[in-house]
Amino acid sequence: MLAEIPAGTSADVDRAVESAREAFEGWDAGPGERQSLLHEIADRIEAEREVFAKLETLDNGKPIREAQGDVAAAVDHFRYFAAATRHHEGITLPPDGTRSVRTVHEPFGVVGAITPWNFPLLITSWKLAPALAAGNAVVHKPAEQTPLTALKLADEIREVVPDGLVSVVPGYGTEAGEPLTKHDDVDKIAFTGSTPVGKQVMRNAADDVTDVTLELGGKNPVVVFPDADVRSAVRSAFLAIFYNKGETCSAGSRMFVHEDVYEEFTEALVETARDTEPGDPLLSETSFGPKVSKEQVDRTMAYVESARESGGRFRAGGNRVEEEPYADGCFVEPTVVEGLDHDSDPVQEEIFGPVLELFEWSDYDAMVERANDVDYGLTAGVMTEDLGRANDCARDLEAGTVWVNQYQDFPAGMPFGGYKQSGIGRETAFETVEEYTRTKAIDVSLR
Secondary structure (H helix, E strand, O other), X not given: OOOOOOOOOHHHHHHHHHXXXXXXXXXXXXXXXXXXXXXXXXXXXXXXHHHHHHHHHHHHOOOHHHHHHHHHHHHHHHHHHHHHOOOOOOXXXXXXXXXXXXXXXXXXXXXXXXXXXXXXXXXXXXXXXXHHHOOOEEEEEOOOOOOHHHHHHHHHHOOOOOOOOEEEOOOOHHHHHHHHHHOOOOOEEEEEOOHHHHHXXXXXXXXXXXXXXXXXXXXXXXXXXXXXXXHHHHHHHHHHXXXXXXXXXXXXXXXXXXXXXXXXXXXXXXXXXXXXXXXXXXXXXXXOOOOOOHHHHHHHHHHHHHHHXXXXXXXXXXXXXXXXXXXXXXXXXXXXXXXXXXXXXXXXXXXXXXXXEEEEEOOHXXXXXXXXXXXXXXXXXXXXXXXXXXXXXXXXXXXXXXXXXXXXXXXXXXXXXOEEOOEEOOEOOHHHHHHOEEEEEEEEEOO
16 A cells, blocks of 8 residues: 545535635735746745656556656646746727727636546646636645645645645545535636546536536547658657556547558557566656556456457557566556457547557548547647648647647647547646636726
C-alpha cells in the first residue's frame, strides 16, 4: 500500500464550497496580484519538482521521465496564465453619439474542478491556473486513484493563497464528485474524464443551469500518406498510442495507413512495439510502465479479447505481461491489431490502453469518412511531406487538435478540446480564461 487518504463526503464538499464562497467574496485581487500569485505557485512546484514527479509516478505508474515532463509543463501553464491576467480585456463598441457600450469579464465565483488519474498534476494546472487567473475560488476533487500530487500542491500553496480560495476534497465520484457537480452554490464545473461520466456531469449541472467545461474521451485517427517519412511516422505513431501506456484521451488509437506504405510502416511499428519492454517506472531508462490499476488492466484486456473474438489479427502484444518481475503488476503489452471491422466495439469505443488498430486505405474520401465515423472528435494526426495535403486533411478531419508529423504536443497557449462527444470548451490557451468568466455588457446613454 502506498498511502491511505481520507475519502471526502458531501458534507466535506459543503464545507469546502462555503469556504470558497467566503474567500471569493473577500478576494478583490487585481490582475497584478493574481499574476504574482500564479508565479508564486509555479515557483513552489518548480522548487519541489523532483518530489512532485516521484509522487506522480508512484501514484499513476507512468515512467519517471514522463512525470518530470508533466511537472515542467504544469509550471509552464501556471506561468502562461500568470501572463494572461494582464491581457484579459473587454471591448468598447464604436460610439455613435447616443450611447457608450463596453464589456467586462467577471469571474463566476466558485469553480468545481474534477480531474482524472492519467495526468493528475498537469490537468490540475489546466484548471486551477485559468480559474485563478480569472479571479475565481476553486474546489478541486482529484481522481480517487491519484490524489497525492493534488494534496502536495495544496500543502505547498497554503501559505500563498487566501484561506478557502483553493480546497481539495479527495474521495470517490459518488460521495464527493457528484455532490460537487450538483451543488447549488457552485457557479462553474470544469471536468476532465470519460464521455459517459461527462454526460452525467452535464445532467447534474443542468438543474441549476451551471456552466460547464468538459474535456472528454477520444478515439483518435492518425493518417499516414504514401509520401510520409516512414521512420519519422513510426516514431510519431508509437508516441501517439503508447505514450503514458495509452492512458490518454488524445491517444492515436486508429491508424489509417496508405496501401503503398502499409507493410513497410506496419513492420517497422510492430518491431518497435515488440522491442518495447516494461520496466520499473522509477528508473530513468524506463519508457513503458504499468497501468494505473488492476481495474484498468481488466478493462483493456476485455477489449483485447473482444478484438480477438471479432477476428482481429494481432501483429504485436495482445496479452498481459507475464515475465518476472512484472507478472503480478499492472502491465499490458504494447498491442498492434489489424483486420477489425470498423463498426466493432474495440474500434468505436475508447479503450484507454496500449492498443493500436490498423486500417489500410487507398481512396482518400472513403478514408476520411471512416476516420470521422466515431462519436468522438478530440485529436488526430497527419503524416505527410506535402504540407498542402496535410492542411487539407487537417481541415477534413473532425477533431479539435490535429498534429502534423508529430503527436502528443501540448504547448501552453494552444487550445485543447474536442468536437462531437469529446467535450465542450477549450483549455490551455488564452481563450480558456474566458471559459472561467461571464461577460457583462454596460450600455450608457449619452443623451
